[in-house]
Amino acid sequence: MDISLLLQNFLNGLSIGSIYAIFALGYTLIFSILGIINFAHGALFTLGAYFTYALMGEAFGFNGLLANLQLPIKLPFFLALLIGSTLAGFVGVVIEYIAFRPLRKRKADPLLTVVSSLGVALIIVNLIQYLVGAESYTFPSNTYGNLPAAINFGSSDKPIPIRTVQIVIFVVCGSILSLLTYAINFSRFGKAMRAVAEDQVTASLLGINTNLFIVSTFFISSFLAGLAGTLVGSSVSISGPYLGITFGLKGLAVIVLGGLGSIPGAVLGGLIIGITEAFVPADYSAYKDAVAFSILLMMLLIKPEGLLGRRFIQKV
Amino acid sequence: MVNLFNDYAPLIISMILGALLGISLYLPLMTGQLSLASPGFYAVGGYVAAIFSTKIFLTSGLYPWYLLLLEMAVAALISTLLGLVVGIPVLRLRGIYLAIATIAFVEVLRIFSLNLEITGGAVGIFGIPQPFNNTLEYLWVVLPLLIISSIILYRLENIRVGKAFIAIREDELAAEAMGIDPTHYKVLAFTLGAILAGVSGVIAAHFLNTWNARQGTFDASIIYLTSVLIGGTRTFVGPILGGMMFTALPEILRSLANIPNLPLWLVGFLKDGRLIIFGVLIVIGTLFFPQGLVTPDLFNNFSKLMRTGLNKVRLKKI
């Protein structure tokens, strides 16, 4: 296999892997704070893509209640990305208030919350379909402004073209990840958040407003979901309201691989699955999706706590 | 009257199939396991029927009943084997890990069925022959299945094995300390659910005439899970009612939409927003009915009421 192809595959994998990582990060943040899998995460992923698309002033199709919707504004991509993801973040907070907090208040079994999140996911996805129909949408070709379609990283006789999209993805993901890592590990806010993740009761006894941190975590997690969704939507396309569902399921594979609740694990898992998928030979491309799920099953059977997770010891 | 019945025959059969799938999800739930694997076995069962009747035993006219039974037996066998192979390793996991593993299992099955030739790829298998002249006659198969399952579940709750299931659900550690082997019983419950789902799949494949990868999906898992959760998780009556109700829901909504003089947006919502309503029901269900609508208490009170009511009637007659 020649170097250029290898590199291409690797870079493709890295690119999709970093999106997986961002997505999984949101998943794992909620798990580490609340011990639940928020199945609505995939729906927020989709929502972010749709929000950004609308904010860029693009038109929706003629299906659905809000047929032909087109916002009178036309924001540049990066701004739309930020606002769209923020909106997704707010939706996440709303979900927490309406669906999850009441269950937490009465100390319900966490599985009940997981099921509720399934319901929320159903609502969001189908609401999107109801409002704007199920067609697919592509972002305009000048999304990234004046940047060329690809940038050549090699020499003129051995070109190594890398799609601008992928560079954008790297840059965005990389910066967000660095920001988050810094915030979580070195800021006061981050330390408090980790305290809440470790032991809610003790944290609140220490004067930490646990509810505030839970809400913040939901905001950040949903923001990340929306961000990931926008990146996928803009780099490939928005294939419809169900965009986030397969992603959501793959996200599960990522966090199990990396270890439920582990932040570096989410990044590692995302990259591993992304790169593995990229190296699936073209003949078997239909089985690409199976890669993630097979890895998931294997991890669950061999090492359920994941590569970087911790084993839980049950107290009798 | 008969005409009315005939019109609703497809719905009735669908409802009973829904109830059967509800029960198939309820069985592992009795041991406290949230398994979303049923749609996977359902899909496998359907493919068995599809492949047998369109590729192996090619018949003309009505599909013979004994071949149908053969398909059911084969599906039961495959479900048992698959249930054991998947169940034994997977059931060592608890809680959310188990749920995720079963989701992954169903997804892997779905992806394979999308891509293998024998399952017809993305298009699926068409033209599955009918074993009956009209739809209503499917009752000959599904009704006994439902009745037998109900009897089994009713008795199960009263015998040693069933009590072991419930003990494991209530407190697995304590159950183990009483000599109950949790793995054995969890695998048993899981496999029983798998067999029921597989056999239901066989019938469904003939009933629907086609079968494809969309039959066993994560979406389906959610819908059946909802029906069990809302129907009731502590007694077998819950999933039966829940399964029936949720299968009938789209029809009910559609007829509601035909009520004259409704605002247009409501009509559209009732017609197309079915899944939104599902979602809302799930969220409300977890908030207000954590044990589902049909709880054992409800059931006990109901039968108490029935008994005292009947006694009063008898006294009056004297």
Place this chain on the structure above:
Amino acid sequence: MMNSVIKETDSQPMLAVKQITRRFGGLVAVNEVSFDVHNQEIFGLIGPNGAGKTTLFNLITGLIEPSSGQIFAQSQLISQLKPHQIAAKGIARTFQNIRLFGELSALENVIVGRHLHAKSNFITGILGLPQANQAEKKAKQKAQELIELVGLGDRLLEKAKNLSYGDQRRLEIARALALEPSILLLDEPAAGMNPNEKQVLSKFIRDLRTQFNLTIILIEHHVPLVMGLCDRIAVLNFGKLIALGQPEIVRNDPAVIEAYLGVD
């Protein structure tokens, strides 16, 4: 199936704990503990909080594996067995934080305890074959006897989670007895009881020993109860066995006094 149930012979103790150690990461919860328990002895296990008593119970009943060391029930090695296998050898227990089957009735809780003695499986049970029906009937009868023995006869059908704390403790004992064990492990059976109730419990435990030929090991915090009830006592502190012997000897052991009261 109750096979190879342990029975005491003259040569072997009922339970032999040999150099049992259990580590959790850096913490040594149980540190090379060794002792024997003799047939029909009432054996006490005491020590300050966190001394490793419940961990020791969990090791004996197979809930956790030892990091090193062995446990023998008569001559049979049980330290590598799973909890349900150990139960089948005739070792039953109650839990420190009561673990009943909340949604089941009191009677049903004890019936579950008869699991190993009732001969019915899925097929025979569902079909209602005579052998299975008999087994279920007998299980129910035996359970009823045990419920009455612990004085809960009038609350048979109450859901276990609705019973009072004291009743729950008694129910747990009835359930453990349903196993027809040779060794009964009681984890803080007197917790939450007033002095009067503790007296009653003491007598009850002694009667159980005679009535059922039981060997009883109990963890207890209330030292006077233990001193009055037990034939021999083992004292744990920080996972180590610091004293072993008859109550009077243990009571006056300086290491024990130091562990409980601290050094002046």
